[in-house]
Amino acid sequence: MTELLKISLPDGSVREMEAGSTPYDVAAAIGPGLAKAALAARVNGEVRDIGRPFEGDSELALITSKDEADALELVRHDFAHILAEAVQALWPGTQITFGPATDDGFYYDVMAPATREPFGLEDLPAIEEKMREIIKADKPLRREVWSRNDLIAKWETEGEAFKAEWAKELPEGEDLTVYWSGDDWLDMCRGPHLASTGKLDPQAFKLMRTAGAYWRGDQRNAQLTRIYGTAWLNKKQLKQHLHNLEEAGKRDHRKLGREMDLFHLQEEAHGSVFWHPKGYRIWRELEAYMRRKMDGAGYREIKTPQVMDARQWEQSGHWGKYRENMFVIPDEVPNTEDEGDIISKDADWMALKPMNCPAHVLVFKQGITSYRDLPIRLGEMGCCHRNEPHGALHGLMRVRQFTQDDAHIFCTEDQVVEEVQAFITLADEVYRDFGFEYKIKLALRPEQRFGSDADWDKAEQELRDALTANGLEWEELPGEGAFYAPKLEWHLTDAIGRTWQVGTIQSDRVLPDRLDATYIGEDGEKHRPVMLHRAIFGSYERFIGILIEHFAGRLPVWLAPMQAVVAPIVSDVDGYANRVLTKLEAAGIRASSDLRNEKINYKIREHSLAKVPHLLIVGKREEEEGTVAIRTLGEKDQKVLSLDEAIAMLTKAATAPDLVT
RNA sequence: GCUGCUGUAGCUCAGUGGUAGAGCGCACCCUUGGUAAGGGUGAGGCCGAGAGUUCAAUUCUCUCCAGCAGCACCA
Numbered sequence: 001m002t003e004l005l006k007i008s009l010p011d012g013s014v015r016e017m018e019a020g021s022t023p024y025d026v027a028a029a030i031g032p033g034l035a036k037a038a039l040a041a042r043v044n045g046e047v048r049d050i051g052r053p054f055e056g057d058s059e060l061a062l063i064t065s066k067d068e069a070d071a072l073e074l075v076r077h078d079f080a081h082i083l084a085e086a087v088q089a090l091w092p093g094t095q096i097t098f099g100p101a102t103d104d105g106f107y108y109d110v111m112a113p114a115t116r117e118p119f120g121l122e123d124l125p126a127i128e129e130k131m132r133e134i135i136k137a138d139k140p141l142r143r144e145v146w147s148r149n150d151l152i153a154k155w156e157t158e159g160e161a162f163k164a165e166w167a168k169e170l171p172e173g174e175d176l177t178v179y180w181s182g183d184d185w186l187d188m189c190r191g192p193h194l195a196s197t198g199k200l201d202p203q204a205f206k207l208m209r210t211a212g213a214y215w216r217g218d219q220r221n222a223q224l225t226r227i228y229g230t231a232w233l234n235k236k237q238l239k240q241h242l243h244n245l246e247e248a249g250k251r252d253h254r255k256l257g258r259e260m261d262l263f264h265l266q267e268e269a270h271g272s273v274f275w276h277p278k279g280y281r282i283w284r285e286l287e288a289y290m291r292r293k294m295d296g297a298g299y300r301e302i303k304t305p306q307v308m309d310a311r312q313w314e315q316s317g318h319w320g321k322y323r324e325n326m327f328v329i330p331d332e333v334p335n336t337e338d339e340g341d342i343i344s345k346d347a348d349w350m351a352l353k354p355m356n357c358p359a360h361v362l363v364f365k366q367g368i369t370s371y372r373d374l375p376i377r378l379g380e381m382g383c384c385h386r387n388e389p390h391g392a393l394h395g396l397m398r399v400r401q402f403t404q405d406d407a408h409i410f411c412t413e414d415q416v417v418e419e420v421q422a423f424i425t426l427a428d429e430v431y432r433d434f435g436f437e438y439k440i441k442l443a444l445r446p447e448q449r450f451g452s453d454a455d456w457d458k459a460e461q462e463l464r465d466a467l468t469a470n471g472l473e474w475e476e477l478p479g480e481g482a483f484y485a486p487k488l489e490w491h492l493t494d495a496i497g498r499t500w501q502v503g504t505i506q507s508d509r510v511l512p513d514r515l516d517a518t519y520i521g522e523d524g525e526k527h528r529p530v531m532l533h534r535a536i537f538g539s540y541e542r543f544i545g546i547l548i549e550h551f552a553g554r555l556p557v558w559l560a561p562m563q564a565v566v567a568p569i570v571s572d573v574d575g576y577a578n579r580v581l582t583k584l585e586a587a588g589i590r591a592s593s594d595l596r597n598e599k600i601n602y603k604i605r606e607h608s609l610a611k612v613p614h615l616l617i618v619g620k621r622e623e624e625e626g627t628v629a630i631r632t633l634g635e636k637d638q639k640v641l642s643l644d645e646a647i648a649m650l651t652k653a654a655t656a657p658d659l660v661t
Numbered sequence: 662g663c664u665g666c667u668g669u670a671g672c673u674c675a676g677u678g679g680u681a682g683a684g685c686g687c688a689c690c691c692u693u694g695g696u697a698a699g700g701g702u703g704a705g706g707c708c709g710a711g712a713g714u715u716c717a718a719u720u721c722u723c724u725c726c727a728g729c730a731g732c733a734c735c736a
Contacts, residue, residue, distance in 0.1 A: 120665070211731030212664030218733085223664055226731070258672075267709080267727045322736060355736085389662050389734055390727090398735075446736090482736050570693045597693075605697035619695055631696065638696070 006057040017054065024050045024195070027062055037064040039194050040074050047074070049143055049192045065233050072233060076101035078141070078194050079131075079205050079231040083108045085185045086130035087227070091116065096187065097162040097215065097224060104241060105205070105230035109213050111162065111222065118225045124207040127227070131205070138198030139182035143191055145175045151188060162215060163188060204238050205231040248496055253548040254395040260553055260611060262544075262561070263396070271393045271400030273541055278561035281590070282547075283540055285559050287381060289433075289656055290405050290537065297426050299379040299407050304359035306383065310349035316358040317450075317514055325386045327352040356382035357508075357533060360408040361515040364529075369519040374529065375411035375419055381540075382406040396545030403540045409532040410517070416507055416530050420466035420488070423534055427490055427503050430536050433657040434547065434556075436492040439499070440472060443480035443487045450484050450510045459507045460486045484510035485533070494550040502538040502546070507531075553611045554633060557653040562612050564591040564650055566628075567603040569619035571595070576623040580616060580643060587647045589654055591616075608633060614650060 004016040007026055015026060023041030027034045027050070040050050042061040047070060050062075063070045080099035087110055088094050099108030112118050119127075146154075148170060155164035167188060170176065179193055180186045194200070207229045215221035232238045249255075257263050262279030265272075275283060294301070307329060313319040318326070332347035353359065360378050369376070383403045392398050409419050424440075431438050442463055445456045463486055467474050474488070481487055490503035508531045511517075518526040537543035547555060557563055564584055568577040577593045584591040594603050600617065607615055615631040617638070622628055628646045631638045641649065 118665075209730065210665075213732050214663080223732085225664085228731080265728090270727065318736080325735085386735085391662065391732080392734060393728090448736095484736075567696095569695055572693075599692095599694050599699065600696060601694085602698060603696090608697060615696085617696065621695085629696080636696095 005054050007054065008057075008059045010061045020053050022051050022053050023048070023060055023062060026060060034062065034064075038062045039064060039071055039199060040192055042070070047192050049141075050195050052143060052192070068233070072231075073101050074192065074194060075200060075204075075233060076106040076231045078197070078200055079229060080106035080108050081141075081179065081181065081187055081189070081193070082131050082134050082197060082200070083127065083207075083227060083229060084110065084187060085134055085181055086127050087119070088185070089134075090126060090130055093159070095160055095162055098166075102228075105208070105228065105232075107226050107228045109215070109224040109226045111224050118212075119210055119227060121210060124210070124227070128205075128207050132202045134181070135197045135200050135202045137182070138196050140180075140196045141193040142180040143193070144178050144180060144186075146178055148172065148174050148176055151176050151178065155188075201232075201234050203235040204233060205229050206238060206242070244496060248498070248549075251496070251549045251552045252395075253397075253545040256548050256553040257396070259609070260561075262548075265395070270390075271388065273396060273399060273401070279544070281561040282544055282555065282559050285656070286537065286540060286543065289658060290381075290430075292656075292658055293426065293430060293536075294379045294405075294407065297377075297422065299377040301379045301381070302360070302363055304356060304363065304380060304382070305353070307350050307352055308359065310351055312358055312362075313351055315515060316361075316511065318354065318358075322354070323351075325388065326354050327385050327387050352385040353382075354384055354386045356380050356384065356404065356406045357408060357511060357531070358515060361511060361517050361531070364408075364410050364517055365515070369410075369529075371412060371519055371521050371527070374519060375409050375415050377407055377409045379405075379407035396541045396548075399539075399541050402542070404535050405537045405540070406533075406535050409534065410512075410519075410529040411532065412519075412521075412527070413530060416462045416532070417466050417469065419532055420463060420505060420507070421469055423505050423532070424466060424470045424472065424488075427505075427536050429658075431490065431492065431503075434550075436494070436550070438493065439491045440467065440474040441477050441480075441489045441491060442467070442474050443477045443482075443489060445481050445486060446479050446483060448483055449481075455509050456486070459509065462507055463488050463505075482506060484508050490536075492546065494546060495552070498549075500542075500546050502543060503534075503536045504538070505532055505534040508533060554613070555611070556657075557613045557650075558656045560611070560613050561590065562592060562610070563589050563654050564614040564616055565603075565607045565612050566591065566593040566616045566618060567600060567607070568593070568595060569600045569617065571597070573618050573620060573623045577618050580618060580628060583643060583647060584616075584650065587651050589647070589650050604631065613653070616646065 003019050005019060005021070007015045007017050009015065015029065017026060023043065024035065024038065027038040038050055040063045041048050042063060043054065043058050047063065063074070065071045077100065080101065083106070084096045084099055088096065091113055093113030093115065095111040097109040097111070099106060110119070148167060152164055152167045155167060167176065176188060177190060178186045179189050179191060181197065207227060209228050211226050211228065212223045213226035215224055230238065230241055232241060257279065260278065261276050262282065263273050263275045265274065291301070310319055310328070329350045329352065330343045330347040331350045332344060334342045360380070363378060364376060381403055383401065385401050388398060388400055393400070411419050444460055449456070485506040485508040487504050487506040489501050491499045491501050493499050509528065512528050512531050517529055517531070519529050521527045547559070566577045566580050568574050574595050577595065581591055581593045594607070604615060611633060613633045616628040617631060618628055627640050627642050629638045629640050630646055
């Protein structure tokens with residue numbers, strides 16, 4: 001007598017299926033169209049192979065290409081396997097390691113056989129070709145359960161040292177799953193996979209590049225070749241993705257920074273920025289904006305030394321491991337003779353500050369602070385230097401000299417939650433002013449940390465309480481916190497969907513202790529303040545980089561280095577153009593006039609490429625009528641306005657968002 | 662820091678074992694033209710730095726520096 005399994009479907013219906021039947025059988029029972037479209041199945045919440053039998057009564061949801069997130073993940077994982085199979089087919093002796101799906105595709109880490117060079121860009125077309133053959137062959141992907149020892153034996157026989165090492169680390173006696181591709185290739189894998197390679201669209205993937213990657217992500221291990229591909233459900237999606245990549249390339253702040261003459265970098269000061277007048281204008285506008293916000297929120301601005309004695313950094317705890325990221329300076333007069341060493345090697349050490357916190361504690365410690373004075377909010381546009389690994393440097397995004405919109409709030413235990421809440425509100429106002437969406441993440445205690453578990457419990461809960469009180473949602477990141485404090489992180493999403501971590505607030509009980517910061521409480525005794533580290537832009541450099549990419553260089557008018565250019569059509573109206581310019585400048589608009597002997601088409605093209613938001617074009621007609629023809633960047637039509645109307649319009653457009661009434 | 666690739670005019674790039682070329686930009690001249698490139702002439706380069714091979718190196722080799730992609734790192 002066969003027992004029937006009850007399979008519940010998402011619409012609430014229940015089908016009875018024979019024992020041993022699979023999700024595919026259910027799909028086939030519903031209809032041949034669905035059977036063909038079904039890629040995999042969600043069984044009791046877990047994504048599984050379409051051909052894997054049910055193990056009892058189950059809830060089933062069939063996954064088709066309409067369930068895009070699940071389908072993409074499956075497809076990408078399959079592509080990764082096919083990549084590994086293709087590489088081994090082409091170059092026997094290649095060792096495979098592992099290859100997961102990524103946000104836009106997949107990769108696989110492989111080790112080329114000793115007989116050849118590591119794989120490179122020139123190998124990719126052949127690999128792609130082989131992958132298409134495997135897809136075309138429509139090889140079934142079959143799940144099989146092996147004993148751990150059998151699998152280890154297989155890997156060792158085949159010289160797959162990495163796979164064998166990995167299998168050995170899995171628990172003794174555990175059964176492992178492998179997936180066959182046809183009858184001639186298999187990989188150790190948890191799955192799930194599609195039913196066969198032919199389910200993939202051979203035109204929906206592209207191998208993108210190769211790169212070095214360490215075995216298990218550890219730089220002491222062997223370096224493998226990672227082959228990256230992008231993969232989608234169909235050709236159209238692939239094309240769209242390649243187009244987006246091209247878009248991102250056009251927005252690259254390094255390229256736009258040069259084209260718009262904002263800043264430059266050069267090897268004599270690699271990792272530090274040479275700001276040009278136009279770029280620094282953006283900086284100054286941002287700084288003025290942030291000063292207004294911080295002044296309004298009860299912060300007081302300070303300025304602290306760039307160089308401090310090493311003993312100070314010893315006390316703060318940075319002189320240990322963190323020293324490798326610091327620039328150190330001998331405290332002595334260098335030898336100016338032609339002979340001998342420039343420095344003596346036995347002078348005391350000083351260091352450029354990599355952060356502002358210790359200096360802010362020193363300011364806090366001046367005099368005696370009463371609980372009545374708390375909270376004390378000390379802000380600084382703090383210029384810091386960090387000796388970053390050279391490979392980490394990247395345009396404005398990762399630099400060796402940067403300026404933070406930093407502040408430290410010293411408060412009592414009771415004030416932490418309300419101070420964090422106030423900061424959450426302030427950060428929200430700022431990000432909204434720039435039109436950014438964001439997500440908040442809470443980075444929790446790391447393995448290596450200072451402070452008691454009780455303090456960590458408290459600190460983490462305070463941050464959660466503040467978020468809850470502000471009605472916000474967040475994601476928790478276990479183990480990602482700083483060694484002294486949990487952090488809230490603000491991750492912005494830009495115009496093309498990339499995310500950037502910028503703002504942060506961290507509640508720290510470690511540094512006040514190490515640097516012995518105290519205040520006098522109501523009881524007349526000394527108490528430790530809690531120190532909140534916080535920033536909203538993160539750094540001016542990075543934030544400007546993000547703004548350039550987010551707006552593709554077309555900055556909001558209030559930030560645009562040049563807000564308007566007056567361009568006369570014929571030189572007879574140069575005088576009028578200059579009168580217009582004088583009025584604009586008097587109204588506080590950043591403007592210039594372009595009196596060059598060039599055609600109006602040429603001037604329009606040039607200033608449009610330079611992303612000037614408004615062009616004021618004047619000819620004989622405008623001079624006679626006392627008007628200007630305004631052409632706004634990104635709009636096709638021009639508007640003819642009287643000079644006064646134009647100035648009112650531009651003044652309004654150029655008002656910073658926090659000053660709009 | 663690791664792996665790979667790259668380094669030629671201000672920018673984007675071509676090229677060669679016998680000390681170099683284009684387009685854009687720049688300067689000057691002609692042109693005064695109504696909404697994204699008018700025409701002409703000209704200036705501009707120790708071919709990233711150092712060493713080696715060679716009669717001869719920008720070109721080949723090595724080392725270093727920087728940049729790019731990825732990895733690792735980002736308290």
